[in-house]
Amino acid sequence: MKTFPKPLTAREERECLERYQEGDQEARATLIERNMRLVAHVAKKYQNTDYDMEDLLSVGTIGLIKAVNTFHTDRGSRLATYAAKCVENEILMLLRANKKYSKEVSLFEPIGVDKDGETVSLVDVIEMENKEALETIILSQDIKELYDAFDHCLRDTEKKVIGMRYGLYGGKEHTQREIADMLGISRSYVSRIEKKSIEKLRMEFEKNNKKSGIIK
Known part of the structure; x- marks a missing residue:
C-alpha cells in the first residue's frame, strides 16, 4: 500500500x-x-x-x-x-x-443542538475545549494501540518494568534504580529490559501503521 x-x-x-x-x-x-x-x-x-x-x-x-x-x-x-x-x-x-x-x-454523530439550532457532535464539544481536537483524537487512538501492544507483545517481567517505569494504567513512575530494588535485580538489567521492551513496542506500532499505509 x-x-x-x-x-x-x-x-x-x-x-x-x-x-x-x-x-x-x-x-x-x-x-x-x-x-x-x-x-x-x-x-x-x-x-x-x-x-x-x-x-x-x-x-x-x-x-x-x-x-x-x-x-x-x-x-x-x-x-x-x-x-x-x-x-x-x-x-x-x-x-x-x-x-x-x-x-x-x-x-461525529449528533448529540444535540446549539443555540442557533445547529447539530452538535461529541467532537464539536471536544474542539470547543481544544482547537487541536483531531490531533488529540489520533493521539488517543495511538495510545490505545500502544497499550494493546503492551498487553500481547511483552513478557511478564517486561510488563512490570515498563509499567512501573512509565506509570502505565494510572500507576506511579519509577526510576530504574527504584525498579531494580523492588524486583531484586540490577539497575543495568532493568535498563536492558526497558530498552528491549521499547523496541518491541516500536516495531509492533510501526507494523500496524504499515498495514494502514500511514508510514513506510
Whole structure:
C-alpha cells in the first residue's frame, strides 16, 4: 500500500483552499492528496471489521472528497476536523449496511443542538475545549494501540518494568534504580529490559501503521 504524504500546515491549507475557491483544480487535488493520511487514521479504527483496509480507504476517500467539495473557510475550524467527520460517516454508512455493526458509535454523530439550532457532535464539544481536537483524537487512538501492544507483545517481567517505569494504567513512575530494588535485580538489567521492551513496542506500532499505509 502506498505511503501517504504529510498533512498540509495551516498556512498551506488556507492557501490551497483560497486557490480552490477561485477554481484551481490542482489545489483541490492537493487538498485531497495531503489529507489521505487522515483517511488512513480514521479507517484504521475499523480495520478489524469484515472489510479490509483497501475497502475502508476507498470509502473513506469518498468522504474526504465530499468534505473538500463542501468545506467553507468560515466554519472556524480546520478542514481536517470537518473531513474526519465526513470520512467516518462514510465508513459507518458502509458498516451499517451490515447489521453486525448497526450500533457502532461515532464521535461525529449528533448529540444535540446549539443555540442557533445547529447539530452538535461529541467532537464539536471536544474542539470547543481544544482547537487541536483531531490531533488529540489520533493521539488517543495511538495510545490505545500502544497499550494493546503492551498487553500481547511483552513478557511478564517486561510488563512490570515498563509499567512501573512509565506509570502505565494510572500507576506511579519509577526510576530504574527504584525498579531494580523492588524486583531484586540490577539497575543495568532493568535498563536492558526497558530498552528491549521499547523496541518491541516500536516495531509492533510501526507494523500496524504499515498495514494502514500511514508510514513506510
